[in-house]
Amino acid sequence: MTCSNCSIILPIKDQGLLKIRHSRVSLTQVLGNLGMLSEQMKQEQGREDGIAFRYDSPAELEQLMDRLACLPKEWLLHMEVVVTGSFHVEGYEDWLPFSQLQARIKHPDVMNVIVDQSFSSHMQPIIDHKLDIIGFEFLLRPSHPQRPFQPFRLFEIAREAGLHAHLDRSARISAIEKSATCLPAGIKRFINFLPSTIYNPAYCLNHTFETIDRLSMNTEDFVFEVVETEEIDDLNVLHHIFELYRKRGVSVALDDVGAGYSTTELMNCLQPDYVKIDRSLIDGCYRNSDQKRQITGIVESASRFGGQVLAEGVEQMEDFEFCREAGVSLAQGYLFGKPEPSPPPNFMLSSVI
Template sequence: MNHMLNEKPNLENDASFYIPESGLLYIQKTQAVIEYMTQKSCVYEVLSEHLMVPFEEKDTLFDIIKDMPETVDLFTSVHPSGSGFSVLSLPLSQLKERIRYEMLVKVIISGSLTSYFQPIIRIQDNQIYGYESLLRTRLPNRNIPPGLLFDVAHKTGLHSLLDLRAREAALKARAEKLPRGVKSFINFLPASIYDYKFCLRHTFTLIEQYDISPEDLVFEVVETEKINDVHFLKKILGIYRDLGVGVALDDLGSGYATLETLKILNPNYVKIDRFFISHCDENKVKQRFLQEVMEIAGETGIYVLAEGIEREEELLYCKSIGMHLAQGYYIGKPAPEPAAIILGGN
């Protein structure tokens, strides 16, 4: 059994992500697993390194494994009936979650996704500068929050695949609905940015396929985990910039996206977390933070974007201190078509 997860999804063989209706479960042989199987009165065969457990349907498989003790190194392999080929090789915890969230897993694997557009304006003249691409599902009469999709993708080991699918949807929608010269802001998971060779190859294949100018793209990076080597990340972002793609540090002020990180990475754009934008016209502490950001931007040439504008007063304050760009419900909500701007969110 291969004990290494494949972080580069094989899109040509989507079946490799699915759990078969019936088959054999191979699981590493440990004393805890043997004791568990005995207590459950499960039918199994002991092999040299694994237990082989037959199952007739997925509900049976889930019933077998749902309470099984988990360890970091406990991997499983699932084989369909009548085949010697492994369909899945993954940790027990991820196998459980793939069965538990089967419908959402199918959405991720099948790519039943599309991209909505939220407008970004130049603050000084309220004209369209670009749109952020926001992931949505293409299921009729079913609204699945993107946050839930990414949470499930993380639990099931499909985060790289979902990130890839989301990027495909964003680039396809951009090619179909936006003219050249209008920026597309596209979110990238940190893991994808770090795996830059694969990410570059896949992304630029799509860029060429859809005849998109790299200069019209901005990759948004949000660091939800501590950056162990910020200078290495800066080098990677430099590679993207050398190829003509803009880079944005998202959610400044939230998590590990700090002012110090901003100074080191020196991206093309910085998007300020909505916490600091909400009622910024009334809050002196938030105003001091925003003014410090503008000082750094003035020294480095970074474009500053205010996220989460919901009131006219917030937009006017951001304009008064020289911010460059803004987005939020007051400006425009995410929509399947890139809308014209009527300030006030209508």
């Protein structure tokens, strides 16, 4: 059992061939009309199912892609491309939609971050109503000052390049490994995942469970959070993912409830173990009747299926006090601690004692 989106990432060579194929039009005719079949463009070969161009530098490859980008968008949607080395041995070729290769060439710094895994996890404490730390959320951050990035933008570009599954899996495994070195057993580890990257749940989730097993960790210490910036089209798939996690003892959480696509209807449908209320509802809630009403409604709904409610982005004690009175059992935010490379020293000391 395999998943094509979990395959290796082939590097783009400085010299090689740009191969093109199209399912609907004759490339010879189309590219000829663009003047791209001239000797100057160094056409390498022509075949019934595609055409290949030789390029001698990254700049020349970028020039070729820019010329192809002039084609009508409806043609580009059905065009596939692949870059191979000058002395490529026939075999595995990673054919991509045109837009994905275009994104990879346009953002080489981001590609290096993803391929080299130049990132690490910072940890933000999660506290209960007694202000005791019960766990940490693991958040992706740059591991090298020379390779800075904004996590949201990193995932955005990775999605454009067709690499968000690679990035999501690598970030998830990195967080699990980091937790093994920083936290004692019994402390919850909240780790994000994008459901849209799990194309074949039975196969894709094996990487996660194999890492936990390899490190001799307890699956009950893990909570995987659904983070989705796009609407979830197939709830049956997400239900299946939840079932697979829960069968292995892992809890699941729905992030950003009350904002975007994380609606209360979605929460009631999925019935996660943890419900994380979006910071937009928490900030200033103690003085806003509408926010109070929405928070109370989420707590009441979650109580019907036994979900624990967590307030995100808490920065004011007044907000925390209202949430606590409303039945919110957990909280995280700058009021209790910022994301840091390691847990607070006093936390580690109290955990040992």
